[in-house]
Amino acid sequence: MAKRSLAVQLDEVVQAMLVSLRPRPEEAPDLNLAPLMRVAQVLRELPRQEFRATLKSDLQRRATMNEGTAAASRAGAAAPARAAHYQRPGLTSITPYIIVRGGAQFLEFLKTAFKGVEQMRMPTPDGLIMHAEVAVGNGAIEVSDASDAYPAAPTTIHLYVDDANATFDSALQAGATSIYAPTDDHPSGDRWGAAKDQFGNHWYIATPKGWTPGPEGLRSVQPYLHLREAHKMIPFLEAAFGAEAMGVHKSPEGAVLHGTIRIGNATLEIDEAHGEFQPMPCHLHVYVPDTDAVYAQALRAGATSIEVPQDKPYGDRAAGVKDAWGNSWFIATYLGQ
Amino acid sequence: MGNDPDSVRACPNTAREGVTFFVAGSYIVRAMMARRRPARKRSAKGTDEAVPGDARAGADERLLVEAAQSDPAKFDALYEQHFERVYAFVASRVRDRATAEDLTSEVFHKALANLPDYEWRGVPFAAWLMRIAVNCIVDQAKRAAREFPALDDPPEVAADPGLQASELRATENRSRLFRLVGELPEVQKQVVYERFVEQRSIREIARRLGKTPGAIKQLQLRAMQNLRAQMEGGHG
Numbered sequence: 001m002a003k004r005s006l007a008v009q010l011d012e013v014v015q016a017m018l019v020s021l022r023p024r025p026e027e028a029p030d031l032n033l034a035p036l037m038r039v040a041q042v043l044r045e046l047p048r049q050e051f052r053a054t055l056k057s058d059l060q061r062r063a064t065m066n067e068g069t070a071a072a073s074r075a076g077a078a079a080p081a082r083a084a085h086y087q088r089p090g091l092t093s094i095t096p097y098i099i100v101r102g103g104a105q106f107l108e109f110l111k112t113a114f115k116g117v118e119q120m121r122m123p124t125p126d127g128l129i130m131h132a133e134v135a136v137g138n139g140a141i142e143v144s145d146a147s148d149a150y151p152a153a154p155t156t157i158h159l160y161v162d163d164a165n166a167t168f169d170s171a172l173q174a175g176a177t178s179i180y181a182p183t184d185d186h187p188s189g190d191r192w193g194a195a196k197d198q199f200g201n202h203w204y205i206a207t208p209k210g211w212t213p214g215p216e217g218l219r220s221v222q223p224y225l226h227l228r229e230a231h232k233m234i235p236f237l238e239a240a241f242g243a244e245a246m247g248v249h250k251s252p253e254g255a256v257l258h259g260t261i262r263i264g265n266a267t268l269e270i271d272e273a274h275g276e277f278q279p280m281p282c283h284l285h286v287y288v289p290d291t292d293a294v295y296a297q298a299l300r301a302g303a304t305s306i307e308v309p310q311d312k313p314y315g316d317r318a319a320g321v322k323d324a325w326g327n328s329w330f331i332a333t334y335l336g337q
Numbered sequence: 338m339g340n341d342p343d344s345v346r347a348c349p350n351t352a353r354e355g356v357t358f359f360v361a362g363s364y365i366v367r368a369m370m371a372r373r374r375p376a377r378k379r380s381a382k383g384t385d386e387a388v389p390g391d392a393r394a395g396a397d398e399r400l401l402v403e404a405a406q407s408d409p410a411k412f413d414a415l416y417e418q419h420f421e422r423v424y425a426f427v428a429s430r431v432r433d434r435a436t437a438e439d440l441t442s443e444v445f446h447k448a449l450a451n452l453p454d455y456e457w458r459g460v461p462f463a464a465w466l467m468r469i470a471v472n473c474i475v476d477q478a479k480r481a482a483r484e485f486p487a488l489d490d491p492p493e494v495a496a497d498p499g500l501q502a503s504e505l506r507a508t509e510n511r512s513r514l515f516r517l518v519g520e521l522p523e524v525q526k527q528v529v530y531e532r533f534v535e536q537r538s539i540r541e542i543a544r545r546l547g548k549t550p551g552a553i554k555q556l557q558l559r560a561m562q563n564l565r566a567q568m569e570g571g572h573g
Binding site for chain 1: 530558
C-alpha cells in the first residue's frame with residue numbers, strides 16, 4: 001500500500017517535471033521522494049542511445065577514412081545528431097502564434113509586462129513584423145503583424161508566473177486592462193487573475209500554490225482555447241497529433257470544465273466556451289517528428305488544408321491545417337540548418 | 338580557429354576563461370582521481386590499494402590513447418570510456434538536447450582530429466576532452482550571440498574555479514548515473530528511456546510494453562531506487 005503510493009507520487013512529480021521546467025522536489029510530500037527526484041532530474045538529460053551509437057559509427061567512419069580534416073568532420077558531425085531532432089531550438093511542441101495589429105508595440109508589451117526576451121525579429125520592407133519570437137518564462141510566443149492573408153487573431157494565453165500579483169500589475173502598467181485581479185478563489189486552487197491587452201489578447205496570469213502534482217505543473221505559456229463542444233476537440237487532437245488528454249474535468253452533462261492536452265513536450269488547455277470567455281480562433285505552431293504524416297492524419301481527423309507540406313527556406317518542413325473550430329495549426333518539423 | 342582546440346584562447350574575450358579553466362585543470366585531476374573506484378582489497382589484512390589502483394588505471398588509459406594515436410580506428414575505446422562524461426558536461430551547459438548532441442559530436446570529432454597533438458603529461462585524457470568541450474561551448478555561444486544579438490546570454494565559462502570543481506564533481510556523478518542506466522534490468526531500462534528520453538506518458542509506455550500503467554509506475558520507482566542505491570553504494 002505504502003509502496004504503491006510512493007510509485008504514484010513519484011510519477012506525479014516526474015510528470016510535473018517532464019512537462020514543466022520547474023520541478024519542486026524540495027516540497028515533495030514524501031521524504032523518500034526527494035533523493036529519487038534528484039535521480040529523475042539527472043535522467044532528463046540522459047543521452048539518446050541512438051545518438052550514442054550514431055556518433056560512434058560516424059567517428060569510426062572518419063577514423064578509417066583517415067583523410068577528413070577537422071573542418072570536414074565538423075560539417076558532417078551535426079547531420080546524424082540533428083536527424084532525430086524535430087523542434088527548432090527555443091521552441092517547444094506547442095507555441096502560440098499571435099497575429100496582431102501593431103506588432104512592434106506588442107513585442108514591447110510582452111517585454112514590459114511579462115519580462116519577455118526577444119529572440120528574433122524579421123521586419124518587412126515597410127517596417128512591420130514579418131516574424132518575431134519572444135521567450136517568456138520557459139516557453140515562447142511567436143508574433144506577426146496582421147495582413148490581408150492573415151488578419152489579426154487575438155489569442156488567450158494562460159501564463160504561469162512566480163508572482164501572479166506582480167505580473168498582473170506590470171501587465172496593467174504596460175497597458176492591459178483588468179478582467180479580474182488575482183484571487184485565491186479560482187476553481188483551479190491557484191492564485192489566478194485575468195487581463196486583456198490593448199491588442200485583444202486575454203491573459204490568465206496564475207501562480208500555482210504550494211506543491212501541485214500532475215497537470216498543474218506546466219510550461220509558462222499555455223494556449224487556452226475556449227470552444228463550443230470542447231469535448232470533440234480531444235479526439236480530434238488525439239487522432240491528428242497523437243495528443244494525450246492529461247486531466248479533463250467534465251460537468252455532469254459532459255461539458256468540458258477544464259482539460260489539459262499534451263502534444264510532445266508541451267500542453268494546451270481547453271474548456272467549453274461560457275459567459276465572456278467565448279471562442280477566439282487562433283494560430284498554433286506545433287513541432288512534430290513528421291510533418292507529412294501529421295498533416296495527413298489531421299486531414300483524416302476532419303481538418304481542412306491551408307497549405308500542403310513543403311520545405312521552407314528557413315529550414316523547416318511545414319504545412320498548415322484548419323480545425324473545425326477555425327483554429328489554424330502550423331505543423332512543422334525542424335530539418336536543421 | 339578550426340583544428341586546434343586551444344585556439345579559442347587566442348580570442349581576447351575568452352582568453353581569461355581558457356586560462357582559468359587550464360588552472361582549474363588541477364581540480365579536474367583531483368575530481369577524476371576521486372572518482373576512480375578504489376582497487377579491491379586483495380590481501381586478507383585489508384590493505385588499502387587505492388593509489389596503485391589509480392596508477393594502473395592511468396597506465397591503462399595511456400595505452401588506450403597511444404593505441405588510438407597510432408591507429409585512429411582504435412579511438413572507439415576512448416569514445417566508449419568518455420562519452421557519458423562529455424555529454425553530461427555539455428548537456429548541463431546548454432538548453433536543449435539538439436545543441437547538446439551537436440556539441441558532443443563536435444567535441445569527439447575535434448578530439449579525433451587533434452589526437453596526434455595530445456601529449457601524455459599525467460593529465461587525464463578526460464581533462465583534455467573537457468577543455469575541448471569548454472572551447473566548443475564558448476564557440477557555440479558566440480555563434481548564437483551573432484545569430485541572435487538580442488539574446489542576453491553571455492558564455493560564462495569557468496569564471497570561478499571553485500564552481501568549476503563542484504561542477505566537475507557533478508559531471509562525474511551524472512555521467513556515472515547515465516552509465517548505470519545501462520546496467521538496469523532490461524525492462525526498467527526501457528521504462529527509463531521511454532519516460533525520460535522519449536518523454537512518453539505512462540499510458541503510452543504501458544501500451545507499448547503491454548503492461549498496466551500501475552506496473553509501469555512500479556518499474557519506474559524500482560529503476561530510480563536501484564539507481565539511487567547504486568550511486569550511494571559506489572562511493573565506497
